[in-house]
Amino acid sequence: MMAFRTRSSALLGLLRKEAYHILRDRRTLIVITLIPIVQVVIFGYAIRTDVEHVRLAIVDPSPDSATLALRSRFGATDNFRIVGVVPRSADVDRLFQRGEAQEAIVFEPGFAARLGQGLPARVQIITDATEPNTGSAIQAYALQVIQEYEREINPAAGTIRIVPQVRTRFNPTRDSSNLFVPGLMAFVLTIISSLMTAISLTREKEMGTLETLLVSPLRPWHIIVGKVAPYLLIGFVSVIGVIVEARLVFNVPLRGSLALLLAEGLLFILVSLSLGILISARTSSQRVAMFGAMVGTMLPTMLLSGFIFPLESLPWPLQMVSFVVPARWFVTVARSIMLKGVGLTYLWRETLVLVVMALVLLTLSTRSFKERLE
Amino acid sequence: MRRIRFLAWAEVLHVIRDRATLAQVLVLPLAQLLILSNAATFEVRDVPTYVVDFDRSTASRGLVDRFAASGNFDIVGDSTSLDLANDELLRGRVTLVVTVPHDFERSLMRDRAAPIQLAVNAEKGSAAGVVQSYALRILSAYSAELGTTLRPTMANVRSASRDQPPMRGATRIEVTVRNRYNQTLNYKHYMVPGLLVALVTLIATLVSAQNIAREKELGTLEQLNVTPLTRGQFIAAKLLPFWVLGMLDLGIGLTAGWLIFDIPVRGSLVLLFGSAAVYLVVALAIGLWISTLVETQQQAMFVTFFIVNIYLLMSGLFTPIDSMSPWVQTVSLLNPVRHFVTISRALLVKGAGLQEIVQPLAILALFAVVTLALAIRQYSKRTA
Numbered sequence: 001m002m003a004f005r006t007r008s009s010a011l012l013g014l015l016r017k018e019a020y021h022i023l024r025d026r027r028t029l030i031v032i033t034l035i036p037i038v039q040v041v042i043f044g045y046a047i048r049t050d051v052e053h054v055r056l057a058i059v060d061p062s063p064d065s066a067t068l069a070l071r072s073r074f075g076a077t078d079n080f081r082i083v084g085v086v087p088r089s090a091d092v093d094r095l096f097q098r099g100e101a102q103e104a105i106v107f108e109p110g111f112a113a114r115l116g117q118g119l120p121a122r123v124q125i126i127t128d129a130t131e132p133n134t135g136s137a138i139q140a141y142a143l144q145v146i147q148e149y150e151r152e153i154n155p156a157a158g159t160i161r162i163v164p165q166v167r168t169r170f171n172p173t174r175d176s177s178n179l180f181v182p183g184l185m186a187f188v189l190t191i192i193s194s195l196m197t198a199i200s201l202t203r204e205k206e207m208g209t210l211e212t213l214l215v216s217p218l219r220p221w222h223i224i225v226g227k228v229a230p231y232l233l234i235g236f237v238s239v240i241g242v243i244v245e246a247r248l249v250f251n252v253p254l255r256g257s258l259a260l261l262l263a264e265g266l267l268f269i270l271v272s273l274s275l276g277i278l279i280s281a282r283t284s285s286q287r288v289a290m291f292g293a294m295v296g297t298m299l300p301t302m303l304l305s306g307f308i309f310p311l312e313s314l315p316w317p318l319q320m321v322s323f324v325v326p327a328r329w330f331v332t333v334a335r336s337i338m339l340k341g342v343g344l345t346y347l348w349r350e351t352l353v354l355v356v357m358a359l360v361l362l363t364l365s366t367r368s369f370k371e372r373l374e
Numbered sequence: 375m376r377r378i379r380f381l382a383w384a385e386v387l388h389v390i391r392d393r394a395t396l397a398q399v400l401v402l403p404l405a406q407l408l409i410l411s412n413a414a415t416f417e418v419r420d421v422p423t424y425v426v427d428f429d430r431s432t433a434s435r436g437l438v439d440r441f442a443a444s445g446n447f448d449i450v451g452d453s454t455s456l457d458l459a460n461d462e463l464l465r466g467r468v469t470l471v472v473t474v475p476h477d478f479e480r481s482l483m484r485d486r487a488a489p490i491q492l493a494v495n496a497e498k499g500s501a502a503g504v505v506q507s508y509a510l511r512i513l514s515a516y517s518a519e520l521g522t523t524l525r526p527t528m529a530n531v532r533s534a535s536r537d538q539p540p541m542r543g544a545t546r547i548e549v550t551v552r553n554r555y556n557q558t559l560n561y562k563h564y565m566v567p568g569l570l571v572a573l574v575t576l577i578a579t580l581v582s583a584q585n586i587a588r589e590k591e592l593g594t595l596e597q598l599n600v601t602p603l604t605r606g607q608f609i610a611a612k613l614l615p616f617w618v619l620g621m622l623d624l625g626i627g628l629t630a631g632w633l634i635f636d637i638p639v640r641g642s643l644v645l646l647f648g649s650a651a652v653y654l655v656v657a658l659a660i661g662l663w664i665s666t667l668v669e670t671q672q673q674a675m676f677v678t679f680f681i682v683n684i685y686l687l688m689s690g691l692f693t694p695i696d697s698m699s700p701w702v703q704t705v706s707l708l709n710p711v712r713h714f715v716t717i718s719r720a721l722l723v724k725g726a727g728l729q730e731i732v733q734p735l736a737i738l739a740l741f742a743v744v745t746l747a748l749a750i751r752q753y754s755k756r757t758a
Contacts, residue, residue: 025673027667027668027669027673027676027677028672028673028676031676031677031680034680035680038684042684042687042688043687045698045699045701045702046687046688046693046698046699046702046706047687047692047693048693048697048698048699049416049503049693049694049697050503050697051503051694051696051697052697053696055696093554093724094730096554096555096724097720097724097725097726097727097730098720098726098730098733099716099720102696115547120547120548121547121548122547122548122549122550123547123548123549123550124549124550124551124552125549125550125551125552126551126552126554127551127552127553127554128554128555128724129553129554129555129556129557129559130555130556130563130564130719130723130724131564131694132417132553132556132559132560132561132564133416133417133418133503133504134694134696134697135553135556135559136504136507136508136511136559137503137504137507139507139551139553140507140510140511143511143514143549143551144510144514146547146549147514149547150547161486161487161488161517162437162482162487162488162489162490162513162516162517162520163487163488163489163490164489164490164491164492164509164510164513165489165490165491165492166491166492166493166494166506167491167492167493167494168493168494168496168502168506169463169493169494169495169496169497170463170495170496170497179496179497199672286671286672287671287672290672290675294679299409303409303410303413303414304413308414308692309413309414309415309416310416310418312418312419312420312421312422312469313415313416313417313418313419313561314412314413314415315412318409318412318413332466335497336464336466336497339497340464340497342464346464346465
């Protein structure tokens with residue numbers, strides 16, 4: 001009983017020491033607290049792919065009634081902003097190169113006259129397709145405007161129309177913040193749980209203070225708990241912070257159960273912490289640990305989890321790699337809970353993968369930590 | 375001048391001797407370029423699609439065939455159950471559900487118009503918008519086709535770059551489309567010129583910040599400070615080797631991009647490297663500034679990573695500047711990375727000349743002067 005009490009008070013002491021360490025390193029603390037806040041803002045406002053207010057240049061060598069009518073159609077829609085009318089299509093390149101225009105509509109001379117004679121009147125849509133997705137989108141916008149105009153001047157031509165009724169499911173406004181917040185949680189948790197744990201454990205090693213801890217009456221798992229618990233707390237608090245900020249600033253929905261989301265979050269923290277411990281057990285210097293944590297956990301979380309970039313477009317070797325990235329599973333789970341409002345019935349498989357990962361990594365990391373001790 | 379040369383040479387020796395740094399400088403950029411160009415992509419292809427065809431007519435089957443044949447969609451399942459389709463959406467296995475209602479063909483014949491439903495899983499983010507525009511293009515091409523087969527009139531969409539067959543008829547407005555600068559809509563041609571900037575930025579900022587922080591940690595910075603070396607000389611000697619390394623990395627990255635991904639080099643390389651020379655001063659000055667703020671290498675790395683991360687995300691490297699919120703667009707004018715990304719894409723992809731990039735280049739030059747002056751001042755204050 002006595003022994004238990006001294007041990008647990010020793011654990012408390014270690015926890016207190018660790019808390020002081022974290023609080024004393026102001027710069028790192030500031031960065032840790034700033035990361036979630038700033039990232040939510042950046043992803044909400046800056047990482048967007050909606051295309052609107054396309055800068056349109058018009059090439060109209062001989063303006064006539066038809067080209068003017070069509071030009072005013074483009075001017076009237078919200079999607080386009082006419083930035084210039086030039087007489088020759090050779091002038092368009094300069095506008096593209098300077099980024100002043102994104103798309104150009106080129107009319108042939110005598111456009112209205114040909115239309116009047118029932119001849120095909122030609123118009124060309126040139127898009128700056130440097131960014132292919134924007135290129136496709138603005139091309140489709142322009143096509144739509146022209147086809148609508150054509151239907152209007154030519155109502156009885158027996159055109160066939162397939163009218164698409166588009167429903168955008170789960171995120172009707174296509175707000176990017178809705179999509180990024182779940183991934184952001186994974187990202188923040190990885191930084192705090194894997195990176196910070198790995199660094200703080202290797203620092204003790206580098207400074208030789210780990211040896212001191214080892215000869216103390218503390219059990220190995222005490223050391224691990226003592227080192228890891230503060231980060232677990234920070235991680236948990238920042239997840240809640242991200243959810244609250246996302247709700248207040250961007251109105252990100254939480255359609256499913258908060259309890260389930262937090263439970264899955266804990267599971268993911270456990271996986272990341274074990275990864276951090278594993279990295280620190282295998283490395284000897286802070287620099288290597290940091291590098292290992294970045295390459296091994298942060299980059300995969302950013303690139304291979306579907307957080308920012310869709311997984312479907314990855315080449316297959318990278319897709320294979322993504323299966324062992326814990327964040328991939330957590331991002332799917334968090335997104336489904338927040339946006340689709342589904343529960344474990346749909347998510348048991350992802351959850352199971354995370355549980356297995358947690359068990360395997362926890363066993364591996366405590367074992368390799370013990371090995372170092374003997 | 376001689377002092378600068380000696381110190382710079384010492385720095386070069388350090389870099390060559392320390393294998394970790396050498397790897398960081400030479401191997402990392404290549405690995406980064408290879409992985410990022412494949413992973414950091416919003417490219418949309420093989421969209422998993424589910425079809426609910428209630429009509430089962432020639433017209434509806436034709437429509438489904440057009441989707442399958444377009445190369446953008448991968449039909450992974452079909453049934454006549456909306457519940458099944460919804461379930462697949464919820465499970466996240468499909469991105470698009472195409473629902474063709476009863477009487478699709480009949481309405482087309484009778485009313486010349488018929489609805490179909492497209493449900494896009496917007497959980498997949500940016501893909502949703504592109505999926506929609508692909509689908510709309512197929513629909514408009516198909517309705518044009520039906521128009522000619524059912525009765526030969528209708529607007530035709532003739533594509534110059536895509537493989538839609540040209541269609542002729544009693545056309546009123548004939549539209550041709552042209553994808554300038556990126557005919558094959560290859561995402562890598564967009565990403566690689568931007569990634570080169572990311573690569574140069576990371577090296578210049580991270581390595582310089584870390585390097586000076588290490589001297590601080592080891593206490594050798596104090597030693598240098600008591601030598602007759604002036605602050606200006608010290609900074610010049612410290613930054614010069616990394617400036618050269620940055621240029622070297624750009625060269626390596628560009629060669630790799632050109633050899634492996636066949637990225638276009640349409641503009642002048644002299645201009646590109648000239649702009650890089652100016653830009654590197656900015657990136658190095660930021661690294662120097664960070665090093666004055668931190669005490670340890672760990673902090674240097676952490677702070678650099680944080681700052682560079684924000685810079686890159688807001689530079690238009692991954693997502694177009696035009697899509698950002700208006701206030702972010704304004705703020706991003708202060709972001710040097712944005713201007714170099716613009717220059718790099720304009721030169722490499724669009725084949726611009728000096729006249730077209732003079733504005734961002736002038737801004738970069740201004741940044742170079744200001745950041746360097748600030749960093750030197752900050753540095754002197756810290757050490758004085």
